[in-house]
Amino acid sequence: CSGGPSEGSEAKAKKSRSSRSSRAGLLFPVSRIDRQLRRGLFAERFGARAPVYLAAVLQWVTHKTMDVAGTICKNSKQKCISPSHLHAALQKCSVLKQPLRGAAVPRRHRRAGPQSQRVASPSKKKATKSKKR
Numbered sequence: 089c090s091g092g093p094s095e096g097s098e099a100k101a102k103k104s105r106s107s108r109s110s111r112a113g114l115l116f117p118v119s120r121i122d123r124q125l126r127r128g129l130f131a132e133r134f135g136a137r138a139p140v141y142l143a144a145v146l147q148w149v150t151h152k153t154m155d156v157a158g159t160i161c162k163n164s165k166q167k168c169i170s171p172s173h174l175h176a177a178l179q180k181c182s183v184l185k186q187p188l189r190g191a192a193v194p195r196r197h198r199r200a201g202p203q204s205q206r207v208a209s210p211s212k213k214k215a216t217k218s219k220k221r
Contacts, residue, residue, distance in 0.1 A: 108140065116143040116150075149184065156181045 108118035122139035154169070156177035161169045178184050 109143065112140050112144065114140070114143050114147055116147045118143045121146075152181065153177050153184060156184070 108122075109116065112118060118139050121143050125134060125139055125142070153174065154177075157169050157173040160176050160180070161167070161173045164173075166173075178188060
């Protein structure tokens, strides 16, 4: 008499758990996106594959953005990606620019930094020097 109840429970115990992200081959957290979709009340119901697909899309957009921003950073001979590199990546890449066309990308005011060189037009009068405080 083989196949008793003890053998079936051992088979279940040996089966290791794996996350939905690892089963889908993604780095982005499928379970967290699923939870946020449910809490956000975007729809009454959605399929089990919806958070997997959304995680895959978010991962692709992030990868593409960081790849283009890294190329821009490398071309400008810098080692760290700055917010200006990310903004330039979104403006430069047509694949990323199209979905974000209607969305307003927030932009902070810059502090005093390098400005683009302007072509000086010849002025008629020279400005007087301002007094130092």
